[in-house]
Amino acid sequence: MTPSFSPETLALLRKDLASNTRKLFIDGAFASSASGETLEVINPATGNVFAHAAAGDRYDIDLAVRAARRAFDGGVWPGMPPAQRARLLTRLADLIETHCERIALTETLDNGMPFSMARFAAAVGASEQLRYNAGWATKITGETVTPSTPGEWHAFSSREPIGVVGAIVPWNFPFVMAVAKIAPALAMGCTVVLKPAEQTPLSAIILGELIAEAGFPAGVVNIVTGFGDTAGAALVDHPMVDKITFTGSTDVGKKIVRAATGTLKRVTLELGGKSPVVIFPDAHLDRAIPAAAMGIFGNAGQVCAAGSRLFVHDCIFEQVVEGLTQRAIELKVGSGLAADTEMGPLVSNEQLERVLGYIETGLIEGACAKVGGQRSSGANLEQGYFVQPTILTGTTGGMKVCKEEIFGPVLCVMKFEDDDLDRIAALANSTDYGLSSNIWTRDISTALRLAKRIKAGTVRINGGAGVDPAIPLGGFKQSGWGRENGRAGIEAFTELKSVTVAL
The missing domain is CATH 3.40.605.10 (Aldehyde Dehydrogenase; Chain A, domain 1)
Structure with missing residues (x-):
């Protein structure tokens, strides 16, 4: 596929970044920093230093x-x-x-x-x-x-x-x-x-x-x-x-x-956030499944409002998990400069180790990696900070992976078995965070009733609107x-x- 940018622009940019320290x-x-000190800027896709900036x-x-x-x-x-x-x-x-x-x-x-x-x-x-x-x-x-x-x-x-x-x-x-x-x-x-x-x-x-x-x-x-x-x-x-x-x-x-x-x-x-996604049996699964996948895999999960906890009704649980798994397997992971890349690397080696550490802890606590769970391998991936899109099943609300913000492409999937909205809301609210949430159902009454019960600054129903400068953004509890x-x-x-x- 042809990249959607000019190779000449990229070449000139790389040359300029390599030769000129960015100033304050x-x-x-x-101007340069008063101390003259600089900080190294690392390309997370390669792990290499490619620029320097003043360290004010x-x-x-x-x-x-x-x-x-x-x-x-x-x-x-x-x-x-x-x-x-x-x-x-x-x-x-x-x-x-x-x-x-x-x-x-x-x-x-x-x-x-x-x-x-x-x-x-x-x-x-x-x-x-x-x-x-x-x-x-x-x-x-x-x-x-x-x-x-x-x-x-x-x-x-x-x-x-x-x-x-x-x-x-x-x-x-x-x-x-x-x-x-x-x-x-x-x-x-x-x-x-x-x-x-x-x-x-x-x-x-x-x-x-x-x-x-x-x-x-x-x-x-x-x-x-x-x-x-x-x-x-x-x-x-x-x-x-x-x-x-x-x-x-x-x-x-x-x-x-x-x-x-x-x-x-x-x-x-x-x-931070640990945002819940709730999928009811009557949801449009052809929309809900890809949205739930990219809600956690987009930008490698490095999104404060990422839908990192997924609650699915028991009667559609297997169907949803299989759909998510297939999407994770097909997801193109690679350099952000490649035209077909859908998910790039984590921002740093520190973040890579953090995410892999959470996955390891989840597995020790009893979760199962339905897909992913490891550092990505393959051509042009070993040197960068790439991690596989990961879906953890068998998770419970008390696990560390379900309670703490991971900030990586790690989805914890759990099931609910009835339509008691108070009970579902209790599951969704069972963290210290309250930044965002997603509800998928064709029943608008169910959606609005649950929206009232969820303690979050944003509730998106059937996808809702993305971040918009006209829509207030912020969180309940320890989300801000x-x-x-x-x-x-x-x-x-x-x-x-x-x-x-x-x-």
């Missing part, structure tokens, strides 16, 4: 935060007419679409995801985030209130930008997540310091280039690549940062909460604090002020 973007200019630390974070502070306090960004902010966001969306191929190829080399997925996320996901949030820039309003206090009053509320935002993004969808963090903050009038994951720093630097080209004022967006325990911790600790927005693991989210208590800075957390996207996502970057005037 601070106060509108690119506490000093670089301080420079970036101070630049963002000046841009905010001086009014260069919050004081800009909202329509002008909207135009700059839209201009950035246009540039992302223009540079889609280079962004997607960088994402594939850095993260390992199939090129088609990277292109969709970069061109469609990121640009749509910007366009949607640009629309909000001119629509932030307060409300008038009638107090009950005796006298004649004029009372109203207003929403103001919260200030300097520290945005920390994960490695599973680096570019689109970076854009999704900065878009609502910028639309509201906040300034940003962006810290990408150390495993996948490269596409964020392209974002910096495009921000400069779009004409954003210096200091409005600053990008510091580096390690989480140095640059990330410094960003969370910095007293001039007003808010932290973080997507990543629950363990790191808890550390951020503890660190934020020193200044009581605002915090939004989109954390607050919401992103939609009106809630914009308001998360505001402070609400009340004004009362005695007339």
Whole structure:
């Protein structure tokens, strides 16, 4: 099959990445880290270092935060007419679409995801985030209130930008997540310091280039690549940062909460998940089975909302498991640059060992690997961080593989034997997480009744809509604090002020 990108573009990109260390973007200019230190960037499909990026630390974070502070306090960004902010966001969306191929190829080399997925996320996901949030820039309003206090009053509320935002993004969808963090903050009038994951720093630097080209004022967006325990911790600790927005693991989210208590800075957390998928006997299995398969095998299971626990009615259990098994066997695993690849590698050797460790623990606890369960073998796979699509049967809710987030292509399949929705919901809710869920049935009453009982921020019925900038995203329980996207996502970057005037 012919690759859907230009080989010449890939060759030029590889040459550029190999010869030029990626720099920090601070106060509108690119610069090396103050220490001169760099971090190695590894292609997960080969296990080889193919690029280097500046390893910013506490000093670089301080420079970036101070630049963002000046841009905010001086009014260069919050004081800009909202329509002008909207135009700059839209201009950035246009540039992302223009540079889609280079962004997607960088994402594939850095993260390992199939090129088609990277292109969709970069061109469609990121640009749509910007366009949607640009629309909000001119629509932030307060409300008038009638107090009950005796006298004649004029009372109203207003929403103001919260200030300097520290945005920390994960490695599973680096570019689109970076854009999704900065878009609502910028639309509201906040300034940003962006810290990408150390495993996948490269596409964020392209974002910096495009921000400069779009004409954003210096200091409005600053990008510091580096390690989480140095640059990330410094960003969370910095007293001039007003808010932290973080997507990543629950363990790191808890550390951020503890660190934020020193200044009581605002915090939004989109954390882990162990999302349930429930398939009833009347479901359209020709749709439910492939959706359940790609709901866990897509991006090698490295998705916070991955449907990692599957509950199937006993009367269709064998049929569903066989369908999933066949899909897993046929799934094309390989480099994200190959046109026919459906599932790429895990992001790092550390993640590979983590996933294989969970599978081993599951087997020891009594699960059975219906398919997969091992590191992938075959031509061009041995050196990369590939693991087989894995389906575990014989699992129970108390097993570690059913309780903890694996973040890999591992599906735990369990059965239920009656139609008691309270009992089914109890199974679905039997983890510390509550990020997402999926229900498959042709009975809309059953679907909506179960949806009310599931403790999750998102419930998708018969597939539902994917991640959309208009639909609030976030979790119950230990899946996070607050919401992103939609009106809630914009308001998360505001402070609400009340004004009362005695007339």
